[in-house]
């Protein structure tokens with residue numbers, strides 16, 4: 094490792110948005126066959142740095158060297174040509190094309206006429222690549238039918254097909270379940286063996302310690318240092334990252350739990366959810382765990398009125414609810430933070446103020462808006478959740494991933510009369526410091542007597558926050574556990590069903 | 592106290608004016624005015640300037656409705672045909688000496704109903720409003736032919752107040768109505784919940800739905816609002832030209848859409864404002880006027896008009912490149 098060649102070198106990269114200096118002379122280096130982790134708080138500049146490397150964003154100053162050669166004008170096209178591929182979270186694949194067509198997109202193999210696409214050949218080659226990676230996906234499935242994890246795998250296959258020398262992962266595991274995370278990490282090791290250089294961004298420090306060779310810490314756009322992972326411990330890293338010690342397990346305060354407040358009875362939807370019943374008490378956090386695809390998200394979207402159940406009912410304070418749409422759910426005091434924020438929550442092209450007060454206006458039902466009051470509400474939310482936002486006109490898509498999540502979560506805090514909060518992966522993409530803030534917030538809600546349903550794939554989160562844990566498997570809630578000394582391994586066994 | 596806090600945490604964003612679409616529009620308008628004025632000094636006469644204002648009143652009202660509709664993520668290309676049908680119907684009413692009160696009521700009801708039909712069909716059949724309104728374009732135009740039997744409907748000397756009054760002998764009443772409508776739409780978009788709904792639905796309708804907003808209602812309101820304004824525009828138009836025929840209003844939707852887009856409201860929805868539209872309409876009006884002033888051959892005018900629209904769009908595309916373009920120029 095020590096004497097392997099350097100493939101990527103970034104020197105004194107500066108990036109400025111408006112008056113906000115996002116990267117302050119950051120330097121970064123990647124060697125062949127190295128897994129170089131990049132960590133830092135939300136808004137530290139990680140995504141921006143790799144976007145500069147992949148040509149999606151152009152730096153204000155600084156130099157990019159690929160295999161020792163200075164690249165003056167990096168563009169996405171040139172980056173691909175130089176062997177730099179990025180595996181994005183919200184994948185860049187075309188849903189209506191097959192796996193093979195996606196892998197070959199832009200460089201279709203043609204038959205000798207030079208005009209018709211050679212499907213068989215493409216499928217054949219794709220199958221080889223996928224098999225070599227140990228990925229069990231047929232090349233002629235439509236990408237739209239794949240899960241997030243599978244889509245990421247296809248992106249990796251696509252990168253390899255393009256002879257990638259560098260593969261960048263930006264929070265690849267934040268929407269993956271346990272098994273999938275494991276598979277992905279094996280795959281990443283596999284790529285490393287092939288001599289590919291890997292840049293790996295994640296908020297899960299355990300992954301860094303398991304995978305990484307070196308780790309670089311960014312804070313407020315500054316490089317706080319690069320370390321050999323072997324020679325560094327967690328507290329050094331968190332100290333450099335957030336400026337204080339943080340533990341991976343959150344110690345939740347004890348909250349008094351009251352009477353039953355929310356009741357879910359025999360909820361069913363053919364082929365998706367089978368006869369699920371459970372209840373949540375006042376001040377209780379009811380965790381829902383399970384593998385990806387076990388029906389967790391479908392279950393909560395039925396409670397919120399997005400999907401209509403064939404049978405079953407939702408009761409709040411003993412009253413049976415008629416919920417035909419999210420509008421009814423909200424009127425009955427149900428809040429919902431969805432997992433896929435870009436698709437289901439963010440008003441793209443609108444600013445942070447509008448994005449954070451949308452629910453407030455629906456609850457108040459005032460036809461005329463009070464813009465001053467709105468701004469104050471937004472500011473108080475920004476302060477409370479320490480959202481990194483530079484001004485009131487900043488668009489939601491211009492925030493970093495974790496800060497977007499905070500705004501999406503924050504918009505529900507203005508609903509004073511809410512009874513039930515449903516959080517689907519509440520800390521997706523959120524840094525470890527901010528994660529504690531969100532846990533604190535959930536604890537406060539519980540103390541106010543709210544009921545909380547929390548779907549989570551993050552084991553430490555599930556175990557440290559839940560009062561009880563409902564385990565979902567194949568659309569059924571097979572068990573409800575009191576959270577007393579539950580071990581991660583036991584839970585996983587229940588999830589998988591062995 | 593709270594206010595100073597919010598100013599501290601969320602200060603106003605500072606945006607360079609070179610990144611603002613309206614800066615370029617205004618610039619284009621000033622340059623155009625100077626050039627035309629130099630070539631033909633009649634351009635800056637009071638009568639010509641009020642002429643321009645009178646001519647852009649109708650387009651401005653149509654473009655205002657179109658702005659809200661496009662922000663909501665929809666579009667209506669039957670607007671011109673709708674204007675044609677409404678002007679024919681009310682012209683026939685006026686010819687038959689039906690009271691003006693009924694004329695006004697029918698104009699607004701009919702145009703709103705037409706627009707509502709377009710919106711409701713598009714929503715009910717889950718078809719893009721572009722296609723649906725293309726169908727309705729034919730229906731409206733055809734109906735106008737059927738009821739007029741293709742005959743020119745003139746109303747000489749009647750119903751003139753709306754289109755020909757000049758307040759203080761100077762300011763055209765139609766233009767004043769237009770200005771009031773700009774302000775009204777601005778108010779709706781910025782200060783009402785309906786306005787927020789329009790932006791939210793156009794930006795991400797799924798997210799809007801999950802936030803408790805009725806997407807269907809919001810879109811129908813946007814269509815109705817557009818229809819209402821089409822009614823007003825039709826009356827002003829008829830009053831000004833004193834006659835109607837089935838082809839009246841042809842192509843107006845394209846000019847309105849052009850003005851909206853030049854004004855910085857993208858067809859993809861969720862963004863934009865009425866001030867840009869106002870400048871877009873003004874530019875359109877000035878171009879027409881300039882072409883007349885410079886005595887450009889009418890056949891050729893269409894071509895020049897189209898070129899201007901393309902040029903304006905090119906400028907706005909460059910300005911939204913946000914300096915990356917400039918940087919590339921500097922580097923190479």
Ligand SMILES: Nc1ncnc2c1ncn2[C@@H]1O[C@H](COP(=O)(O)OP(=O)(O)OP(=O)(O)O)[C@@H](O)[C@H]1O
Pocket residue numbers: 110115133134135136137138139140141142481482483490491492493494495496522524
């Ligand atoms: N297009 C943009 N316009 C203005 N500011 C931007 C834009 N893109 C990013 N920023 C700002 O740059 C900073 C760094 O963002 P970046 O996405 O790189 O953070 P990150 O380290 O990836 O954070 P996270 O862990 O939350 O994903 C943020 O404060 C963000 O608000």
Ligand SMILES: [Mg+2]
Pocket residue numbers: 139140141263493494495
């Ligand atoms: Mg990021």
